[in-house]
Amino acid sequence: MLTKKNAAERIMVALDYPTAQAAERLIEQLQGIPCWMKVGLQLFYAAGPQFVSALKERGYKVFLDVKMHDIPNTVKGGAESVTKLGVDMFNVHAAGGKRMMQAALEGADKGAGGVSGSAKPLVIAVTQLTSTSQTVMNEEIGISGSVERAVIRYAKLAQEAGLHGVVASPHEAVSIKGACGNTFLAITPGIRPEGADIGDQSRVMTPAEAFRQGSDYIVIGRPVTAAPEPRQALESIIESIISV
Numbered sequence: 001m002l003t004k005k006n007a008a009e010r011i012m013v014a015l016d017y018p019t020a021q022a023a024e025r026l027i028e029q030l031q032g033i034p035c036w037m038k039v040g041l042q043l044f045y046a047a048g049p050q051f052v053s054a055l056k057e058r059g060y061k062v063f064l065d066v067k068m069h070d071i072p073n074t075v076k077g078g079a080e081s082v083t084k085l086g087v088d089m090f091n092v093h094a095a096g097g098k099r100m101m102q103a104a105l106e107g108a109d110k111g112a113g114g115v116s117g118s119a120k121p122l123v124i125a126v127t128q129l130t131s132t133s134q135t136v137m138n139e140e141i142g143i144s145g146s147v148e149r150a151v152i153r154y155a156k157l158a159q160e161a162g163l164h165g166v167v168a169s170p171h172e173a174v175s176i177k178g179a180c181g182n183t184f185l186a187i188t189p190g191i192r193p194e195g196a197d198i199g200d201q202s203r204v205m206t207p208a209e210a211f212r213q214g215s216d217y218i219v220i221g222r223p224v225t226a227a228p229e230p231r232q233a234l235e236s237i238i239e240s241i242i243s244v
């Protein structure tokens with residue numbers, strides 16, 4: 001049984017907005033709820049490091065969802081920079097390979113402490129994007145076999161590199177935990193409360209079921225951001241998981 005605070009601390013609200021002002025409107029409505037804030041490519045490219053710093057000043061935990069994928073030296077530099085911003089979690093593509101993932105950890109080590117005083121963030125791998133169908137993965141990307149097998153292989157590679165967990169569908173949480181152990185984190189988007197609009201997600205799960213399946217954190221966007229009453233929507237999600 002979770003307290004309301006513990007439950008809120010396991011929810012990441014996806015701030016998928018084009019400007020800082022648009023994100024601010026939501027943040028004001030959610031004031032006082034200790035959820036994480038997830039900043040993705042759209043908002044980070046528009047509002048940048050200042051926006052992340054402002055979230056940190058307000059006491060939020062921040063997941064910077066920028067999915068780094070480049071040569072190891074460049075990823076190391078990127079990891080150092082985002083660590084200095086004080087983010088609590090960021091991610092890289094497992095497809096960049098073990099050496100690249102290790103470079104992300106080295107960059108995080110380098111950016112932590114020192115003048116910035118930043119703590120070391122959790123570094124998470126993106127496995128196979130949930131938008132990739134098996135046909136696209138096999139025929140366009142050139143990876144054979146099932147998506148599930150590719151996800152598990154990437155998760156194990158990320159663990160070997162020393163990463164802390166993966167972003168994955170909640171439908172894959174059980175097999176990821178089976179392959180990598182319980183302490184390897186599963187961060188799961190594709191969450192929809194009972195009766196919510198599915199939007200462009202295909203395989204969804206309710207918040208309570210996602211935690212029962214082993215998710216450590218759930219990522220929720222539109223069920224909160226597009227709700228007529230976002231605060232009420234988030235509070236009812238929190239209520240639905242405190243008994244899990």
Ligand code: C5P
Pocket residue numbers: 014016040129130131167168169189190191199201219220221222223
């Ligand atoms: O609005 P919705 O709840 O579908 O938002 C889900 C969030 O999680 C979005 O920010 C999306 O980019 C992210 N995400 C996802 N599937 C992945 C990885 C990230 O939906 N595999």
